[in-house]
Amino acid sequence: MNKQQEVFYETLQALNQIGILKHFMLIGSWAEFAYEQDYLRNFEANLQTRDLDFLLRNLALPKEKINLKQVLEDNYDFVASTDPITGITKFFKGGTLEIEFLVRELGAGSIEPYHARGLGIKVEGLRNMELLLDNPISCRIKDIEVIVPSPHAYALHKLLINKRRKPEKRSKDIRSVVKVLEAIKQIPGEVSFLRVLFDSLPPKQKKAIELVCDEQKIELI
Amino acid sequence: MIIGGEKVSIIKSILEEEYERLERMKKAYSVKIASLPKGSIQEKKIRNHVYYYWVYREGGQTINKYLEDDEALILRRKIEQRKKFEKEIQSIDEDFKIIRRAIRV
Numbered sequence: 001m002n003k004q005q006e007v008f009y010e011t012l013q014a015l016n017q018i019g020i021l022k023h024f025m026l027i028g029s030w031a032e033f034a035y036e037q038d039y040l041r042n043f044e045a046n047l048q049t050r051d052l053d054f055l056l057r058n059l060a061l062p063k064e065k066i067n068l069k070q071v072l073e074d075n076y077d078f079v080a081s082t083d084p085i086t087g088i089t090k091f092f093k094g095g096t097l098e099i100e101f102l103v104r105e106l107g108a109g110s111i112e113p114y115h116a117r118g119l120g121i122k123v124e125g126l127r128n129m130e131l132l133l134d135n136p137i138s139c140r141i142k143d144i145e146v147i148v149p150s151p152h153a154y155a156l157h158k159l160l161i162n163k164r165r166k167p168e169k170r171s172k173d174i175r176s177v178v179k180v181l182e183a184i185k186q187i188p189g190e191v192s193f194l195r196v197l198f199d200s201l202p203p204k205q206k207k208a209i210e211l212v213c214d215e216q217k218i219e220l221i
Numbered sequence: 222m223i224i225g226g227e228k229v230s231i232i233k234s235i236l237e238e239e240y241e242r243l244e245r246m247k248k249a250y251s252v253k254i255a256s257l258p259k260g261s262i263q264e265k266k267i268r269n270h271v272y273y274y275w276v277y278r279e280g281g282q283t284i285n286k287y288l289e290d291d292e293a294l295i296l297r298r299k300i301e302q303r304k305k306f307e308k309e310i311q312s313i314d315e316d317f318k319i320i321r322r323a324i325r326v
Contacts, residue, residue, distance in 0.1 A: 047235065049235060049238070049239060049242075050239055050242045050243070050246075051242065073253075077302060077305060077306075079249050079250055079253045079306065080249075081245070081248070081249035081252070090245075090249075092245075092246050092249050092250065094309060095246065095250065095306075095308075095309030095310060095311075095312040095313045095316075096309075096312070096316075098242050098245065098246060168230060168231060168233075168234030169234070171230070171231045172231050172234070172235065175231065
């Protein structure tokens, strides 16, 4: 592991020791690192950036409240920073990672950030997270189990939100999708799961995904 | 399919985003470091008992402040954190240099 990957592992260790890692799903480019480590054979993860995103699977958890900011700063050498306007708290670790905790947008959505009461911090809500949250798998990073979306859901989600992303992010996402799909197709049986998952999506979402696949000349299944 | 020029533009946009992230990181580390104590903890052994002193400089003078054992423990941890974060901010500065060179900010 390089320095950044070690800091990533230390972050997992900290959340695991506090007892809250199980409440999160690792999303974003670091999920690809988890696939590389423990799920997809011959898969080389896309470039890992300094942003490390954890999606809180249930806003009402953890039931036992902790002061996450204080625990991470005092015991695990994280640096916390709270935005004075939004109240959202982000964390920095090892001078190399920016860690953000997120939740799925509820109902019609909210302009205000969400209060994760169990963690004692305000977090940002993101739309269209159901596809990821409904398809969790567990990957092992050294001795730690971390929940990530299945690579099938990860790829479909990136295609689904592609049109709403900034142009430069769109290209990066497409690059990820192509690599993840290639790796999925190398594992017997995985394509059928991709098909089942795609077929289970609402027609509007299927259409959005097919449109991006056509434009980008991606053979989904 | 991703081809040459597009690949370069993806990398450039990633680096620009990383640059902004480093700026946020450096600011947060600077604020945190400023909130942590400077100096060091010195131990003096007198008749089989260890006494702790917080030694730091202020206005050109060296200050020695006696600490109770539990105070010394807390302060030592905070001073260690400060030193750790100072090292980490150096590594942030190194990363700044690399990204600046790559995107010519």
